[in-house]
Amino acid sequence: MEEWKKGFVPFELTESIWVVPPWCPTPEKVKKVILMEPGMAFGTGTHETTQIAAQLLSRALSDISQQKGEEKKGKCLLDVGTGTGILALLSRHLGVENVIATDIDLEAVRVAKENIELNKENHISVSNQPLDQMPDHSFDVVVANIIDGVLLLLQSDLKRLVKPGGKLIMSGIIQERWDYFEKHFDPSSFKFRTRLSKNEWHGVMWEAE
Numbered sequence: 001m002e003e004w005k006k007g008f009v010p011f012e013l014t015e016s017i018w019v020v021p022p023w024c025p026t027p028e029k030v031k032k033v034i035l036m037e038p039g040m041a042f043g044t045g046t047h048e049t050t051q052i053a054a055q056l057l058s059r060a061l062s063d064i065s066q067q068k069g070e071e072k073k074g075k076c077l078l079d080v081g082t083g084t085g086i087l088a089l090l091s092r093h094l095g096v097e098n099v100i101a102t103d104i105d106l107e108a109v110r111v112a113k114e115n116i117e118l119n120k121e122n123h124i125s126v127s128n129q130p131l132d133q134m135p136d137h138s139f140d141v142v143v144a145n146i147i148d149g150v151l152l153l154l155q156s157d158l159k160r161l162v163k164p165g166g167k168l169i170m171s172g173i174i175q176e177r178w179d180y181f182e183k184h185f186d187p188s189s190f191k192f193r194t195r196l197s198k199n200e201w202h203g204v205m206w207e208a209e
């Protein structure tokens, strides 16, 4: 663990928002910080799939701001498979007002809660609440960075939960599974917005009609 900690150093995730482990000083001039103690959960921000999701989030929120004429208030985001809570915390820096984060792994839920406390956040709620218990069209943005097979299994709920005009971001699709994913993802009532790739990983953003 001590050796691993030496390799986890502060870095910019996106838009001048930095991920900083609590055992490192924040670099000078860095104003926006996500303090990150990953424990046993996934989501330090160093993995391609998290970085793709982070960039798509930034794009989604700037699109929504433009559509709503710079109105930043009242946006609500769902982070499915939150892991450490990194994307939930990033969303708050990007201007989302309220975030619901879920994970089926109770250890991830515990770690995410700790990180939310570490970052003194009051507008993120974390649980293992199943998606099928959430009402239709609840969120401006739904983001899920989970392996492609799970994304496909969850696709009906992921799509159902996005408000009209809202964005659905999915990351975690590995190159060798891309064709399978494309064949089995049903984009009815969604418009394709963009695909982002890093090494062998892909993420996509859709907009609900």
Ligand SMILES: C[S@@+](CC[C@H](N)C(=O)[O-])C[C@H]1O[C@@H](n2cnc3c(N)ncnc32)[C@H](O)[C@@H]1O
Binding pocket: 041, 042, 043, 044, 045, 049, 050, 053, 080, 081, 082, 083, 084, 085, 086, 087, 102, 103, 104, 105, 108, 145, 146, 147, 150, 154, 172
């Ligand atoms: C690749 S990690 C992503 C962590 C973080 N969101 C990130 O972007 O770095 C995927 C997370 O999804 C969770 N997960 C897997 N299947 C899930 C499901 N059906 N519902 C909710 N979370 C799930 C895992 O426990 C894991 O924490």
